[in-house]
Amino acid sequence: MKFTYVIKFVADMKRAVEFYRDVLGFQLKFESPEWSEFATGETILALHMASEKNPAGAVELGFTVADVQKFYKDLGARGVRFTLPPTKQDYGGVLAQFVDSEGAHVSVGEQQSTAQA
Numbered sequence: 001m002k003f004t005y006v007i008k009f010v011a012d013m014k015r016a017v018e019f020y021r022d023v024l025g026f027q028l029k030f031e032s033p034e035w036s037e038f039a040t041g042e043t044i045l046a047l048h049m050a051s052e053k054n055p056a057g058a059v060e061l062g063f064t065v066a067d068v069q070k071f072y073k074d075l076g077a078r079g080v081r082f083t084l085p086p087t088k089q090d091y092g093g094v095l096a097q098f099v100d101s102e103g104a105h106v107s108v109g110e111q112q113s114t115a116q117a
Helices: 013-023 068-077
Strands: 002-010 027-031 035-039 044-049 059-065 082-088 094-099 105-110
Touching: 002 013, 002 105, 013 027, 013 035, 013 044, 059 068, 068 082, 068 094, 068 105
Parallel strands: 002 044, 059 105
Antiparallel strands: 002 059, 027 035, 035 044, 082 094, 094 105
């Protein structure tokens, strides 16, 4: 498992992008009204628009694994509660989501091969 993303939920994408880019100096990789990403080394800082489920200021961790289906089966057998089973996403990847020991949502995606990048 690899720690891939920190997702910060924001109320104002433009203001948040300006802060992380112009004030903190992170390199902007991608920007859209709903999702923006910054290059921060091995782990990506992603901004996502807040929602009722994920209010502004909330943070979600994101990991990648070689096989999301196997991860889902193995951790489910250990009692981990998944709120989203492995599901194909609009961007083409497969994503699952579980709840950690403190009730926070954690996303797990499948590692993309370098041939696809």
